[in-house]
Amino acid sequence: MSLNPASTRHVEPTPACVERSGLTQGGLQQLVVPDQAYSERLLALANGRRTVRRGAPLYRSGDRLSQLYVVDSGLFKTCLLHEDGRSQVTGFHLSGDWLGLDGIVSDSHHSDAVALEDAQVCTIDYNELEALLHEFPDLRRQFQRILSREIVRSTEMMQLLGGMCAEKRVATFLLDLTQRLRERGGPETSLVLPMTREEIGSCLGLKLETVSRMFSKLRKAGVLDVTQRHVQLVDVAALQQIAHG
Amino acid sequence: MSLNPASTRHVEPTPACVERSGLTQGGLQQLVVPDQAYSERLLALANGRRTVRRGAPLYRSGDRLSQLYVVDSGLFKTCLLHEDGRSQVTGFHLSGDWLGLDGIVSDSHHSDAVALEDAQVCTIDYNELEALLHEFPDLRRQFQRILSREIVRSTEMMQLLGGMCAEKRVATFLLDLTQRLRERGGPETSLVLPMTREEIGSCLGLKLETVSRMFSKLRKAGVLDVTQRHVQLVDVAALQQIAHG
DNA sequence: CGTGCCCTTGATGTGTTTCAAACTGGGTGG
DNA sequence: CCACCCAGTTTGAAACACATCAAGGGCACG
Numbered sequence: 001m002s003l004n005p006a007s008t009r010h011v012e013p014t015p016a017c018v019e020r021s022g023l024t025q026g027g028l029q030q031l032v033v034p035d036q037a038y039s040e041r042l043l044a045l046a047n048g049r050r051t052v053r054r055g056a057p058l059y060r061s062g063d064r065l066s067q068l069y070v071v072d073s074g075l076f077k078t079c080l081l082h083e084d085g086r087s088q089v090t091g092f093h094l095s096g097d098w099l100g101l102d103g104i105v106s107d108s109h110h111s112d113a114v115a116l117e118d119a120q121v122c123t124i125d126y127n128e129l130e131a132l133l134h135e136f137p138d139l140r141r142q143f144q145r146i147l148s149r150e151i152v153r154s155t156e157m158m159q160l161l162g163g164m165c166a167e168k169r170v171a172t173f174l175l176d177l178t179q180r181l182r183e184r185g186g187p188e189t190s191l192v193l194p195m196t197r198e199e200i201g202s203c204l205g206l207k208l209e210t211v212s213r214m215f216s217k218l219r220k221a222g223v224l225d226v227t228q229r230h231v232q233l234v235d236v237a238a239l240q241q242i243a244h245g
Numbered sequence: 246m247s248l249n250p251a252s253t254r255h256v257e258p259t260p261a262c263v264e265r266s267g268l269t270q271g272g273l274q275q276l277v278v279p280d281q282a283y284s285e286r287l288l289a290l291a292n293g294r295r296t297v298r299r300g301a302p303l304y305r306s307g308d309r310l311s312q313l314y315v316v317d318s319g320l321f322k323t324c325l326l327h328e329d330g331r332s333q334v335t336g337f338h339l340s341g342d343w344l345g346l347d348g349i350v351s352d353s354h355h356s357d358a359v360a361l362e363d364a365q366v367c368t369i370d371y372n373e374l375e376a377l378l379h380e381f382p383d384l385r386r387q388f389q390r391i392l393s394r395e396i397v398r399s400t401e402m403m404q405l406l407g408g409m410c411a412e413k414r415v416a417t418f419l420l421d422l423t424q425r426l427r428e429r430g431g432p433e434t435s436l437v438l439p440m441t442r443e444e445i446g447s448c449l450g451l452k453l454e455t456v457s458r459m460f461s462k463l464r465k466a467g468v469l470d471v472t473q474r475h476v477q478l479v480d481v482a483a484l485q486q487i488a489h490g
Numbered sequence: 491c492g493t494g495c496c497c498t499t500g501a502t503g504t505g506t507t508t509c510a511a512a513c514t515g516g517g518t519g520g
Numbered sequence: 521c522c523a524c525c526c527a528g529t530t531t532g533a534a535a536c537a538c539a540t541c542a543a544g545g546g547c548a549c550g
Contacts, residue, residue, distance in 0.1 A: 080404050083489045088408050090400045102400060104393035111400065134382055141375065147392040148349035154399030155335045155347060155356065159325050161406035162450030163333050166506070196528065205407030207507055212530055228515075228529070244328045411538070442497065452539055457498055473497070473547075 038136040045132060046070065048123035052115040058099060060112050065103035067123045071095045074119020075194050077203075079112045087112075089203040091157070092195065094180050101150050116194040161205045169204040170214040171243040174224075178233060189233035218242075283381040290377060291315065293368035297360040303344060305357050310348035312368045316340045319364020320439045322448075324357045334448040336402070337361075337440065339425050346395050361439040406450045414449040415459040416488040419469075423478060434478040463487075 049072070052058050058069060061081060076093040090111060093099060099121065103109040133140040160169055178191055193200070197208040204211070215231075218224040223239050225232035233239060294317070297303050303314060306326060321338040335356060338344060344366065348354040378385040405414055423436055438445070442453040449456070460476075463469040468484050470477035478484060 080400060082404065082408060086408065088404055090403055101393060102396045105390045105397055110397050130382065130386065133385065134379070137375065137379055140378065140385070144389075144392065145350045147389065147396070148346060151347045151392070151395050151399060152350055152355050154396060154403065155325060157403050158335055158399065158406060159327065159333055161403060162447070163327060163331065197530095198528085202407070208529080209508085209531085210506060213506090216530070441495090453497080454499085454540085455538060458538095461498075 038132060038139045041132060041135075042139065045128050046122045046124050048125075050121050050123055052076075052119045052121065054115055054117050054119075056115055058113040058115065058119075058121060059103075059109045061109055063103075063109045065100060065107050065109050066126060068101065068126055068129065069099040069113075069121040069123055071097050071099065072120040072122050075116045076113050076119060077116055077195065077199060079114065079202075080110075081112070087202070089195075089199050091153070092116075092177070092203065095184055098146055098150070101147055104147075116199075166204075166206055166210050167214050167217065168243055169206065170200075170211060171218070171239050173200065173204055174231065174233070175236075175239055175243050189236065191231050193229040193231060283377060283384045286377060286380075287384065290373050291367045291369050293370075295366050295368055297321075297364045297366065299360055299362050299364075301360055303358040303360065303364075303366060304348075304354045306354055308348075308354045310345060310352050310354055311371060313346065313371055313374065314344040314358075314366040314368055316342050316344065317365040317367050320361045321358050321364060322361055322440065322444060324359065324447075325355075326357070332357075332447070334444050336398070337422070337448065340429055343391055343395070346392055349392075361444075411449075411451055411455050412459050412462065413488055414451065415445075415456060416463070416484050418445065418449055419476065419478070420481075420484055420488050434481065436476050438474045438476060 048067075050058070050069075052074070058076065059065075071093055073095055076097075076099060078090050078093065078099070079087045080090055081087055093113075099113050100109060102111055104126070129143075133143060160172060164172065178186075178189065181191060182188060197211045200206075201208045201211045206214075215224065215226045218239070219226050221238070223233075223235045223242070225234055293312075295303070295314075297319070303321065304310075316338055318340055321342075321344060323335050323338065323344070324332045325335050326332055338358075344358050345354060347356055349371070374388075378388060405417055409417065423431075423434065426436055427433060442456045445451075446453045446456045451459075460469065460471045463484070464471050466483070468478075468480045468487070470479055
């Protein structure tokens with residue numbers, strides 16, 4: 001199962017113009033297919049950069065949507081506010097992931113996006129993107145795929161929340177996150193979690209204590225090494241067995 | 246909270262050509278805005294009809310996606326298959342709702358869509374729709390809104406599954422469903438559920454017995470009248486209080 | 491008029507939450 | 521440099537919500 005927008009994308013060789021622009025780590029690979037006429041134009045459009053400090057919001061629910069964002073570096077969470085004031089994490093977003101797509105329907109952002117570590121995004125003016133979509137049918141199709149992929153990701157998350165026990169949720173979460181990091185050239189089996197247990201739990205529909213207990217359980221089973229935020233996958237096969245079995 | 250694609254849409258007066266085409270019950274109002282140049286063209290494109298018998302699939306996961314669908318009459322469920330063979334309902338879809346959007350990313354359907362009562366859909370060739378999107382920027386923007394709305398619906402469902410107790414889930418489900426029926430000109434407070442307790446539970450991340458118990462609890466509290474599949478909302482304010490409070 | 495599916499209800503079991511306490515590590519200021 | 525502080529984490533015990541198991545009942549359909 002995939003819980004993120006990027007994990008099912010086709011891996012394309014990175015075009016030279018992307019290399020030059022510094023977008024290699026993530027960036028626009030989802031849209032920029034080599035040898036397409038629109039590549040240069042799209043990169044020009046996505047030239048804007050914005051730096052977001054740890055803990056700071058990229059946007060808030062209700063903000064008018066004029067820009068979409070692609071994560072360049074760093075990690076974001078998106079949150080929805082419950083009526084009673086509690087906040088629930090709806091996803092974690094790595095480099096290459098798009099942010100703001102849920103705001104298109106109402107021209108205003110539907111969730112909060114907050115950086116969990118110092119981060120950078122490239123900004124894409126939605127109206128200018130629209131103009132480019134008009135010119136290039138391939139690009140348009142690609143953008144619709146990105147929107148559709150986000151729907152798929154959400155339904156898979158619904159599947160996790162509606163039908164899995166805590167241990168499966170945590171195992172799936174770890175496999176998903178490490179796979180996404182791997183796709184981005186990160187280490188194979190070790191990671192440092194930029195989010196708290198509470199944020200993980202909020203995303204998985206669990207309390208922080210339950211997340212902690214599941215980590216301990218997986219550690220005692222010899223599947224993981226966990227010390228605070230450092231996680232090392234010791235037995236990936238066993239973890240997959242737990243997640244999928 | 247809204248759990249469906251249509252509940253947040255703008256209510257537009259129905260254009261005459263739509264009336265003529267028999268699309269009044271649902272149909273394409275989401276795309277067809279009055280006095281737009283593309284209206285006639287779009288309706289011509291959406292001229293195909295398909296009848297689906299109760300219990301029959303409109304499409305199955307893995308089927309190649311060449312058509313999108315808009316529910317014309319009847320009610321559908323969409324399901325995802327777990328690795329262990331269990332099937333989980335990811336949504337119920339009334340007239341006017343689009344089906345197949347989650348398949349755009351991979352050109353193949355990502356879920357099963359099954360009619361819960363005899364139903365009719367209009368079929369929309371995705372390639373032909375693409376061509377129309379190319380011609381009409383307004384239509385394109387509208388279609389992107391529909392995709393975005395589906396993302397919003399999914400995140401709201403994640404919020405329900407991740408953060409609400411059983412009673413809130415059932416109350417929210419009933420309010421959402423009756424509101425959607427009302428938007429389609431149905432009765433204000435009474436409904437006949439075309440789906441089983443098990444299907445409701447599957448969608449809400451609950452077991453069928455729990456759904457039944459919550460119905461009974463709400464009945465004893467004087468909020469509902471429930472006999473089998475017939476539900477009458479007795480105290481809507483109280484139901485909202487339970488769902489949102 | 492029976493048969494099967496669906497629904498309801500009760501008794502019991504279990505996984506997760508809640509509450510509480512102790513521990514850890516990084517950062518700050520004396 | 522060390523002591524302190526504090527947010528985050530771990531762990532245990534008890535409570536609770538939901539699941540599971542089991543039995544009975546209603547309705548539709550052949």
